[in-house]
């Protein structure tokens with residue numbers, strides 16, 4: 001049994017929050033001031049064992065080896081040990097304060113994990129506006145990387161069993177210790193040059209042990225996301241089993257099911273359709289029935305029916321797993337090592353808030369980390385698309401919205417993201433006349449970030465207000481080119497979605513293309529607790545698989561542009577104008593039915609950029625990334641027809657009304673009613689005189 005493993009053997013044990021083997025005292029560290037934080041290395045028990053790689057100066061940072069949704073991974077030389085490590089640089093500018101805290105907690109927590117199949121964290125620290133996470137360098141990269149490089153149509157069954165068995169052992173360990181990973185996918189299964197597989201990327205992992213509630217936060221990557229996570233109905237570690245099943249399909253075919261669909265459609269289809277299966281007939285490779293059975297067990301919509309990781313490990317499918325070196329022969333022998341593979345940066349079509357002021361001259365040719373620059377504040381500009389930034393233009397005092405433009409994000413001025421979900425006041429945004437007068441919202445004071453907080457994360461250099469200033473991390477800023485986006489739904493934990501909650505959820509839906517063109521992005525829908533009563537209770541339905549099923553079956557939807565809710569929220573304002581609201585509307589759209597007010601709407605998702613994720617292209621500007629339902633033309637047609645019919649009815653009614661008007665003003669004895677045809681003619685002066 002791997003070291004550090006905590007023996008808790010049943011589902012219920014985890015649900016009852018078995019005492020975790022990993023225990024850290026988050027609260028005191030979390031409350032450390034920046035000054036206190038400096039003491040972490042000596043004060044924290046983590047310092048020597050789990051956070052030894054915690055000084056920016058100790059690294060020579062080399063080439064990028066991978067790109068995530070909000071991070072770049074570099075190879076790095078750790079000077080004190082002359083050891084090659086991997087260092088992940090996460091741009092904190094893209095995160096909200098609470099997300100940074102969570103990120104730190106999770107990172108620190110993972111630093112304490114000890115399992116041969118869980119990626120170790122050697123240390124973490126903040127430098128400028130970047131959080132650096134130091135891990136071992138795994139020379140084969142991720143399983144997704146391996147597939148992209150040499151096995152685009154998927155892997156053979158024995159290799160899959162060998163990979164998945166190791167991944168499952170990692171999950172058994174995490175679950176026993178009270179963690180849900182929440183982002184299990186081939187991109188997060190790293191491999192070393194010996195064929196050892198390690199589960200990585202705990203950025204979204206969640207501790208079941210933090211509180212007694214079931215998780216409601218909607219985090220993950222849509223294609224891998226369990227239906228109950230999408231529904232926000234509460235989920236537990238069985239969500240990882242679903243993702244594990246999807247990962248099995250991904251390894252078998254080279255891509256996740258539904259990978260070609262836009263994220264919102266993935267959500268809808270996952271909720272509405274039967275679970276995906278391994279179609280053994282249509283696969284390029286031949287797979288056993290046992291493999292199919294194992295996947296079917298994982299992909300049961302009722303999460304109670306899914307096996308635990310431990311039970312799954314006993315499935316006959318895993319009996320065919322070989323030793324690690326099988327992977328070396330079967331896979332690694334056929335692909336170049338990670339540092340010799342091309343690492344594409346795909347220009348990202350995204351919506352960003354960019355500095356239109358003094359450009360941060362990051363040379364995208366040179367990916368090496370630049371020295372940290374002091375943080376400056378500047379004016380936000382929203383960019384769309386791929387063209388060069390347009391020159392700054394004044395923003396009137398009265399119109400404090402970010403400038404909206406269609407721009408490129410490559411070789412661009414350094415950009416900043418606006419913390420979404422924070423109460424952004426008009427005066428918080430800079431104007432042309434006072435660019436330097438910008439100060440962050442009071443809820444995110446610059447010094448509110450506890451730098452270095454989070455157990456072993458050291459702070460070096462100034463930490464910006466993560467959400468409101470341009471980054472100064474010194475890293476190349478071509479986020480626009482690498483960011484893949486993520487998609488998650490946060491639901492205000494204090495309030496569950498109930499059917500009578502006709503909530504206007506201000507959902508963030510951002511997406512950016514992944515570097516491989518696949519929809520690997522992680523997405524985030526965030527309900528910011530801003531709830532509005534919709535027109536009628538009958539017009540709202542929670543996002544559930546039943547409702548979505550109906551929605552998909554009826555092929556009714558609507559993509560509408562609507563005004564933002566609050567004029568005091570300039571971000572919402574600009575986004576409301578520019579991007580509108582993505583609504584899922586369920587029910588028939590025939591004229592008769594629309595009249596009945598029996599249609600349903602799911603909680604709406606306003607498309608607004610999230611700094612926590614790629615504040616990216618999302619649904620909006622670029623047609624290749626737009627999340628528009630293919631049924632849209634049909635729906636528009638139906639709606640227009642309905643409108644025409646309505647107009648005709650109204651026309652007839654008005655004519656009738658016109659015809660009866662004289663009778664309202666004249667005495668019955670003297671008034672002759674005009675016929676409908678007469679009514680169309682103007683009343684003559686003779687007639688008027690007569691009356």
Ligand SMILES: Nc1ncnc2c1ncn2[C@@H]1O[C@H](COP(=O)(O)OP(=O)(O)OP(=O)(O)O)[C@@H](O)[C@H]1O
Nearest residue numbers: 066067068069071073086136137138141142187201
């Ligand atoms: N320790 C490591 N050693 C070698 N390569 C790594 C290491 N960590 C990450 N990588 C490479 O960098 C890529 C990006 O990693 P990262 O964890 O940032 O993103 P991801 O998990 O693929 O995406 P996302 O963050 O959107 O889930 C990985 O797919 C992998 O190829």
